[in-house]
Amino acid sequence: MKKPSDFSLQLCRVFFYCLAFWLGSMTIAQGQDMAVDSDLAFGEERDIGIASDPLESVNRVFFHFNDKLYFWVVKPAAQGYSYFIAEDVRMCVRSFFKNLLAPVRIVNNLLQGKVANTGVETARFVINSTLGIVGLADPAKNEFGLSPKDEDFGQTLGVYGFGEGIYFCWPVFGPSNVRDTVGLAGDFFLSPVSYLSMSDSGAGIAVQAGGEVNNTSLTLGDYEDFKESAIDPYVALRDAYRQYRQKKIRDVVVGKDSVYISTFDGIEKTYAQDMPGTVFSESDPASAPADDFFVQAGTSVDVEQVLVMRQTLLGMNKKADVTVYARGGYNF
């Protein structure tokens, strides 16, 4: 009979191998995926080029289909729905659906090695499912300051070095590409709604459609504005989708996501958000209008910590792509 300590040792070893393998693959993936360019925040925006879109003629047909689907079906449904249901209620429903998809975010944060974010998403799920009454409210963010960390399997594949492949515009689902379509299929198994669809496909589709109508009711007019602003809406949407997904994969959108400093060696470090630090603005916060709709920002980050981190990375003398996206002062 094996002693328990042997077993745990064995377990640790297996875990360690997995970790090593994963770190290794991540390094390779990042090395291949990221081109050497200077500080992305200031340098010229990397031209992501023209999309690979050999199916453009088919995609345009589906784009047109989705356009009509929006104007003839989704929009009238959302308008009717929002006539009867108060906005606050609809926001709760949206929050509920978002909470339902927490497994997607938890698993994909873990797969990408974002351990801290995995913890944050798990905590969010627990807090919002209980205190937030099955996810109808978001006390995790409002009371505990835990912002969602959006990750999906498409992003995970991107982190591991999968290219986007050709562009698709799926009917109903909208813009995508090979990688994100595979990602969507992967995430399907992490969505509770999918399991409902498996046992009762009618109910599953109804819930899915209901969620979409609910969310659309909160963003009515956005699609109209998008079309109005574009000269070629098909190309505009394709480009916006690609830009958005590439930024998501590289975690360079500052805001909801946590701050990452990444190098070719795959070193990643998170900083807690909203850490006390220097206030960057010269303006006197007291002079800001005390309106309900303008929030004076006093935000910042521990600039010193960022500088130390940067020094460390530079000191390692790695030809690394050091990009600091932190909420902090501007003295780096």
Place this chain on the structure above:
Amino acid sequence: MKDGNTWYLKFFAVIILTVAFSVMHLGTSHAAAGDPVVVIKDAVDEIIAILQDEKLAGPTRKAERKNRVVSIVEKKFDFREMSMRALARHWRERSPEEQDRFVSLFKKLLENTYIAKIDTYSGEKVVFRKGAVQGNKAIVYSDLIRKNIETPVNYKLKNSDDRWLVYDVEVEGVSLVNNYRTQFSSILSRENFAGLIAKLEEKVGKGTAE
């Protein structure tokens, strides 16, 4: 399937508000090459002042509101820089007259589609995260909070003649200028420059007719 599927619907609506908010600056400020965050923040204050002004409220004063906003925007946005970036390599191939024509049309397009929609404002919040300066470039990070959803908005500014001017806005990581660049280059790969100008004229003409 995922809530990410409708993000783009949000994107363009948010950009409408942010483009307008970002640039309001009545010239009262001396912010001359000061802190770019202050430049943007002052701008937001100015637009909110216009939107709150009861004397300017009501549908009859709509044109005046728009004109005031536009006149401010002109001081804060570098439309020439934006046009250059949006046309990229095609810019250099154009004559100065063609360039000027393009700048005025592109400016009009942005005005019509974005700034004119300022009236859709309904209690959005703006939170500034930080500013960063490197050389003559600056970036200001902010979040626009709309119905409990935060949307990251980054303003890119360039210092020219001791003034900070916005040359690009990124919403959810999507660059406005790059989005137009892709559209322009797609059109120019199929048509000549006159064709693009015609398309812009048609778009702009439709907007003003509204």
